[in-house]
Amino acid sequence: MALTEITYTGTGGGTFGPIPFPYLEESDVLITINGAATSAFTIDNSTKIITFSSAPAIGSTIRVYRNTDNDTLAATFVSGSAIRAVDLNDNFTQNLYVIQELDNNSVQTDGSNTMVGNLDMGGYKIVNLQSGPTADTDAANKHYVDSKVGASGPPGYTNWSYTAVGGETVVGTFGSVLEYQVGKEQVYINGALQKRNTGFTITHDYAANDGKTITFYVPLIAGDIVMVRCVNYLAADPTASYDYSRWTKTIGVGGASSLGGTLPAQLGDGLAILSYTPNREQVFVNGALLQRGLDYSATNGTTISILGPILLQGDQVEVHSNNSI
DSSP states (O other): OOEEEEEOOOOOOEOOOOOOOOOOOGGGGGEETTTTTEOEEEEEETTTTESSSSSOTTTTTEEEEEOOOOOOOOOOTTOOOOOOHHHHHHHHHHHHHHHHHHHHSSOOOSSSSSOOSOOTTTTTOOOOOOSSOOOOOOOOOHHHHHHHHHHSOOEEEEEEEEEESSSOSSSSSSOOOOOOOOTTTEEEEEEEEOBBBSOOOOOSSEEEEEEOEEEESOOTTTTTTTEEETTTTSOOTTTTOOOOOEEEEETTTTSSEEEEEEEEEEEOOSSSSOOTTTTTTEEEEEEEEOOOTTEEOSSSSSSEEEOOOOOTOOOOOEEEEEEEO
């Protein structure tokens, strides 16, 4: 294939070249910097050196390419005029350049020429993809995606919280979007797990509504903290297994303001070393669920920092985590 473009890397200087490919008109040479078109440059046609008005940033990607004007012929012939070789050559050269650019910009089915730039479908679809991807960089069709995560609905794991202003009986209509799979949700008020359905006479009961709201039978009180946790799309197969970890610890003498680590004093009664997936963990102290970001901070998967009063001797701590969903 004929060379019709070249890529430079910004060095902090303002000049690049010479341009290694021929062109008919200076206006046929186009430039992008990090994908954005620019016209802030001039070309010395005798040396083919490009000079930018402002030097591109160091490390920037500068693409210089030819896009020959094909709206009109380079030379036009009229009846009775002489046909000059230079005019014929200009027309043939123009056609040659356009064909070279089309050839270089085409996507070959054998992979010998890959696409440069974004593929803009203008709102139309890419249709009739293979049934499923076979490599990490392959595109996936809707059927394949739906088979993995469901046709629509909540994310793989729901970790939602809301602080009541007082009087609410329905949550999920304020604050961040609530999405969960009905029947698999866990709802907590101030760390206390709530029972679903009306068969229980507890202070705060609730009924799952449409997967986007929770309805309580007793209005919330100002300051109540509602949490909704849910592992969505769990298989119905009772033999299916999931990576779920549970770490327990009894706080020793002197209390504790952090959990985790590998020292003997930090070892748990379940897993020897604390391990969890951030944003999927649940931390309980003496059976009460703590609120992430308010009562504790958990970011690295191996330690947890207590943000409130330190844990006391004898406190029972459990850390649960749905690590693989």
